[in-house]
Amino acid sequence: MSRVLIVGAGLTGSLCACLLRREMPNKVKIVVWDKSRGAGGRMSTSRCPDSAECTADLGAQYISATPYYGQIHQSFYEELLAHNVLKPLVANVEGMMKKEEGLRDFVTPKGVSSIVKHYLRESGAEVLFEHHVTHIHQKGAGWEVHWRGGVAEQFDAVVLTMPVPQILQLQGVVSSCEYTPLHNTVSLALSTSHPILHTV
Numbered sequence: 187m188s189r190v191l192i193v194g195a196g197l198t199g200s201l202c203a204c205l206l207r208r209e210m211p212n213k214v215k216i217v218v219w220d221k222s223r224g225a226g227g228r229m230s231t232s233r234c235p236d237s238a239e240c241t242a243d244l245g246a247q248y249i250s251a252t253p254y255y256g257q258i259h260q261s262f263y264e265e266l267l268a269h270n271v272l273k274p275l276v277a278n279v280e281g282m283m284k285k286e287e288g289l290r291d292f293v294t295p296k297g298v299s300s301i302v303k304h305y306l307r308e309s310g311a312e313v314l315f316e317h318h319v320t321h322i323h324q325k326g327a328g329w330e331v332h333w334r335g336g337v338a339e340q341f342d343a344v345v346l347t348m349p350v351p352q353i354l355q356l357q358g359v360v361s362s363c364e365y366t367p368l369h370n371t372v373s374l375a376l377s378t379s380h381p382i383l384h385t386v
């Protein structure tokens with residue numbers, strides 16, 4: 187079975203893992219590495235040490251669906267609403283900017299990182315934290331990925347989902363790869379045997 191490494195356990199990495207699992211149910215072993223101690227990235231949620239119920243979102247705090255994206259991503263919103271990950275924002279927020287007509291806002295009752303955790307769960311991926319990727323080298327038909335303080339591992343494909351400045355800090359093959367703009371981030375897929383990853 188092919189092994190795919192997704193670097194980054196933020197929204198992009200978790201959704202990528204989930205969609206890859208749904209697209210190729212029994213064909214790939216998906217592994218997610220993140221340098222942090224938990225899932226979320228810029229959608230992280232901090233918990234009070236005395237009460238897990240007491241949370242604070244440190245990055246994104248609510249999700250807004252424009253009429254256009256609300257429609258084309260309808261199945262994503264329906265899934266998250268059905269799992270109680272999202273709930274419509276009904277309260278008035280003081281000082282909130284006037285919004286586009288038809289825009290819908292959602293909040294996350296269990297913290298914004300619950301969106302990321304939902305997709306990681308759905309992906310069935312092996313998720314490893316405190317794995318800070320430093321180098322990627324081509325090795326035969328695959329990729330050898332080095333992480334700080336650990337033993338390098340081989341993968342058939344690697345998907346990088348971190349912000350561009352962090353991608354550019356990587357050593358090895360990254361400097362010679364082509365970047366594909368994807369919404370507000372840039373993702374880079376390294377694959378010799380899975381063309382599907384080139385479009386991620």
Ligand SMILES: Cc1cc2nc3c(=O)[nH]c(=O)nc-3n(C[C@H](O)[C@H](O)[C@H](O)COP(=O)(O)OP(=O)(O)OC[C@H]3O[C@@H](n4cnc5c(N)ncnc54)[C@H](O)[C@@H]3O)c2cc1C
Nearest residue numbers: 194196197198220221227228229245246247248318319348
């Ligand atoms: C303060 C703030 C408020 C925001 N508010 C909103 C909002 O209200 N609504 C909204 O929709 N969006 C909001 N956003 C934007 C939203 O948070 C981001 O667009 C989204 O979380 C980006 O997800 P990502 O997975 O692409 O990147 P990230 O969340 O950055 O994930 C990248 C992951 O890669 C990991 N990583 C990086 N380098 C390495 C490495 N070398 N090895 C291993 N792992 C690595 C990082 O630890 C991180 O977990 C906000 C962002 C911020 C910062």
